[in-house]
Amino acid sequence: MTASVESLPGERIGLVKSMARGFVCRCPHCGEGKLFGKFLKVRPACDACGLEFHHHRADDLPPYVVIFIIGHIVGYFILELETNYDVPLWFQLSFWPIVTLGSALALLQPVKGAVVGLQYALGMGGFATLPTGPSVAIARSEEVQLGPSDNPTPGLGRA
Numbered sequence: 001m002t003a004s005v006e007s008l009p010g011e012r013i014g015l016v017k018s019m020a021r022g023f024v025c026r027c028p029h030c031g032e033g034k035l036f037g038k039f040l041k042v043r044p045a046c047d048a049c050g051l052e053f054h055h056h057r058a059d060d061l062p063p064y065v066v067i068f069i070i071g072h073i074v075g076y077f078i079l080e081l082e083t084n085y086d087v088p089l090w091f092q093l094s095f096w097p098i099v100t101l102g103s104a105l106a107l108l109q110p111v112k113g114a115v116v117g118l119q120y121a122l123g124m125g126g127f128a129t130l131p132t133g134p135s136v137a138i139a140r141s142e143e144v145q146l147g148p149s150d151n152p153t154p155g156l157g158r159a
């Protein structure tokens with residue numbers, strides 16, 4: 001028996017844990033496989049447990065959540081500096097857009113992962129069905145063409 005996959009097939013993981021796994025860009029079901037292939041591009045399926053990701057519907061929720069979080073943090077500090085300190089305008093106009101853009105780009109993928117984890121935990125859409133066993137993961141990993149950096153042993157799995 002393989003002990004690499006922590007969760008049993010057919011057993012759904014709780015909301016907080018699956019969202020936390022998605023936030024660190026891992027599969028919400030097993031916590032082993034990668035959730036993203038490229039920046040913001042969700043993989044078709046988990047290469048460790050076989051859970052299908054392609055039917056997720058994160059859509060516009062991750063940007064809304066990121067705007068909500070960063071707007072409150074950056075907005076607070078802009079107001080704080082403006083009211084309590086004598087900060088030059090050039091600093092305000094150059095510093096905050098960079099901070100806002102950088103933190104938005106840094107948060108967008110983890111938040112999208114958490115949203116996919118949320119959909120998985122609630123069984124939304126295609127997440128109603130869970131992978132049936134390790135054989136599914138093996139079959140899926142052979143179907144899905146991965147990039148060279150994703151395959152630890154080049155040449156294998158590329159028939």
Ligand SMILES: [Zn+2]
Pocket residue numbers: 027028029030031032033046047048049050051
């Ligand atoms: Zn998985």
